[in-house]
Amino acid sequence: MANVPKELRYTREHEWAKQDGDRVRIGITAYAQEQLGDVVFVELPKVGAKVTAAKNFGVVESVKAVSDLFSPVSGEVVEINGELAQKPETVNQDPYGKGWMLVVKPSSKGEWDQLLTAQQYEELIAQGGH
Amino acid sequence: MPSRYIANTPDEQKKMLGVIGAGSVEDLLVKIPPKARLGRPLGLTPALAETDLIRHMSALAARNANAESHVSFLGAGSYDHYIPSPINHMILRGEFFTAYTPYQPEASQGTLRTIYEYQTMIAELTGMDVANASIYDGASSLAEAALMAHSVTERKEIVLSRAVHPLYKRVTATYCEGPGLRLRDLPAPDGVTDLAAARQLVTTKTAALVIQTPNFYGCLEDVAAAAELAHAAGALLVVVADPVNLGVLEGPGKLGADIVVGEGQGLGVPASFGGPNLGVFAAKTELVRRMPGRLVGATVDRDGKRGFVLTLQTREQHIRRAKATSNICTNVALCALMATIYMATLGRRGLVKVGELSTAKAHYAAERLAKVPGVSLRFPAPFFKEFALKLPKAPDRLLPRLVKQGFLAGVPLKNFDRSLADCLLVAVTEKRTKAEIDAFAAALEKAVA
Numbered sequence: 001m002a003n004v005p006k007e008l009r010y011t012r013e014h015e016w017a018k019q020d021g022d023r024v025r026i027g028i029t030a031y032a033q034e035q036l037g038d039v040v041f042v043e044l045p046k047v048g049a050k051v052t053a054a055k056n057f058g059v060v061e062s063v064k065a066v067s068d069l070f071s072p073v074s075g076e077v078v079e080i081n082g083e084l085a086q087k088p089e090t091v092n093q094d095p096y097g098k099g100w101m102l103v104v105k106p107s108s109k110g111e112w113d114q115l116l117t118a119q120q121y122e123e124l125i126a127q128g129g130h
Numbered sequence: 131m132p133s134r135y136i137a138n139t140p141d142e143q144k145k146m147l148g149v150i151g152a153g154s155v156e157d158l159l160v161k162i163p164p165k166a167r168l169g170r171p172l173g174l175t176p177a178l179a180e181t182d183l184i185r186h187m188s189a190l191a192a193r194n195a196n197a198e199s200h201v202s203f204l205g206a207g208s209y210d211h212y213i214p215s216p217i218n219h220m221i222l223r224g225e226f227f228t229a230y231t232p233y234q235p236e237a238s239q240g241t242l243r244t245i246y247e248y249q250t251m252i253a254e255l256t257g258m259d260v261a262n263a264s265i266y267d268g269a270s271s272l273a274e275a276a277l278m279a280h281s282v283t284e285r286k287e288i289v290l291s292r293a294v295h296p297l298y299k300r301v302t303a304t305y306c307e308g309p310g311l312r313l314r315d316l317p318a319p320d321g322v323t324d325l326a327a328a329r330q331l332v333t334t335k336t337a338a339l340v341i342q343t344p345n346f347y348g349c350l351e352d353v354a355a356a357a358e359l360a361h362a363a364g365a366l367l368v369v370v371a372d373p374v375n376l377g378v379l380e381g382p383g384k385l386g387a388d389i390v391v392g393e394g395q396g397l398g399v400p401a402s403f404g405g406p407n408l409g410v411f412a413a414k415t416e417l418v419r420r421m422p423g424r425l426v427g428a429t430v431d432r433d434g435k436r437g438f439v440l441t442l443q444t445r446e447q448h449i450r451r452a453k454a455t456s457n458i459c460t461n462v463a464l465c466a467l468m469a470t471i472y473m474a475t476l477g478r479r480g481l482v483k484v485g486e487l488s489t490a491k492a493h494y495a496a497e498r499l500a501k502v503p504g505v506s507l508r509f510p511a512p513f514f515k516e517f518a519l520k521l522p523k524a525p526d527r528l529l530p531r532l533v534k535q536g537f538l539a540g541v542p543l544k545n546f547d548r549s550l551a552d553c554l555l556v557a558v559t560e561k562r563t564k565a566e567i568d569a570f571a572a573a574l575e576k577a578v579a
């Protein structure tokens with residue numbers, strides 16, 4: 001069973017979200033990176049771009065497939081992980097740490113509570129991830 | 131009577147009809163309303179025997195004037211450059227002779243390798259980091275470059291010089307309609323793009339500035355200045371260039387172009403009355419994931435031996451579906467092979483020679499033709515191998531006379547720009563001889579007198 005940290009929230013599309021003061025840090029889960037295989041490219045929005053909850057904000061490409069990335073919350077991108085351009089494999093090596101993708105300044109508080117808890121996300125992946 | 135060209139016999143047809151319970155082929159068509167049907171046999175003449183058919187087709191073909199039967203000064207994107215004989219010899223080999231590309235690496239190392247070499251040589255010539263395996267023609271290459279610039283910059287305006295090939299512009303306009311891109315017209319008075327006007331038109335809304343060099347009128351553009359002003363606005367510079375000229379002219383990539391596209395027909399592909407052609411497409415490394423079309427890469431197999439495979443397929447339709455970089459997931463493999471053999475046969479020195487001879491002969495021809503009374507060069511700007519001539523009589527009336535004397539004199543510009551109705555676009559390649567040019571000048575002199 002893939003690692004699902006208790007303190008994070010999750011989307012049904014396998015992104016994680018972490019409260020970071022008044023910001024939200026976003027990445028993809030250990031389960032997602034296992035399913036994708038070796039990540040070779042991550043395309044992220046620019047700092048200052050607006051993202052919308054449940055809408056596509058970027059692309060992660062592995063040797064097997066290209067998948068859209070979906071934002072857990074709406075808001076403005078205040079930071080992106082520029083290291084991933086040179087070292088996309090970080091997403092595989094440390095999905096919850098150095099493999100983070102975005103930091104967003106959320107525009108609404110309510111969306112956070114809509115996200116899956118660790119327990120709910122564990123149940124989701126136990127059923128095969130759908 | 132069984133047809134020689136239809137595989138099944140009357141017996142087989144009867145058997146098949148029996149299986150589905152139909153009495154005749156006619157029974158299969160009853161659902162089509164009678165008024166939608168012809169009601170009588172097609173008015174075809176009786177079939178010819180093969181030898182008669184060949185004679186008939188040869189007689190029809192002989193009525194065409196072409197670059198074999200006539201001395202050709204035709205250009206406007208398709209040129210009469212010399213085609214070395216190894217090209218035909220090599221492409222007719224069974225391993226190569228198909229318009230389709232067998233992409234499975236385990237079965238197609240030869241084809242994939244030639245495409246890889248094609249990409250490498252195109253990248254070197256254009257001064258870019260990476261070239262794709264080719265797309266249909268110069269026009270579709272430019273249209274794809276416009277879409278790519280939009281996708282890279284997320285901006286919706288394309289500023290296009292009026293000196294870019296007008297047909298490329300029309301294809302680009304068609305491609306841009308779907309995603310709602312706006313084409314903005316950049317003036318080119320005196321046959322050269324007005325870069326001062328470009329400074330006003332290229333803004334933070336501009337995805338790309340597009341110029342062509344030598345442009346549609348044959349004149350050379352200032353690529354470096356265009357690059358500077360495009361980049362100052364955060365736009366890409368797309369340059370349309372003819373790779374066969376790049377043995378002499380600097381690769382646009384070295385002058386700051388972000389995407390180089392063009393028609394590669396001059397690289398050993400026959401003009402063939404307008405196609406099939408060769409769409410050249412090259413870009414900078416950082417844009418490679420937005421680049422359309424197929425891409426062959428070099429790799430090693432599990433024994434460490436060098437091999438070739440399609441790469442970055444995750445950009446393409448069969449994986450990314452609606453979100454693919456483009457709808458093109460093929461290339462013109464046979465034409466790209468011709469270009470590969472052409473470039474390999476001529477080599478660096480050969481390509482330089484082709485460029486030097488073409489431009490020297492074009493300048494001789496321009497000087498010679500401008501001495502014909504009433505005839506002058508339409509634009510004062512420096513040109514490469516093609517130039518616009520202003521004629522004292524309507525080109526439409528002169529051309530048939532010159533055809534009769536063995537000359538394809540050039541492309542009348544009336545169809546592309548009404549203000550140039552009295553102009554003829556004349557292209558001169560390394561194939562033209564001094565004697566041919568002199569004879570052409572004499573024939574033109576008589577025709578306009």
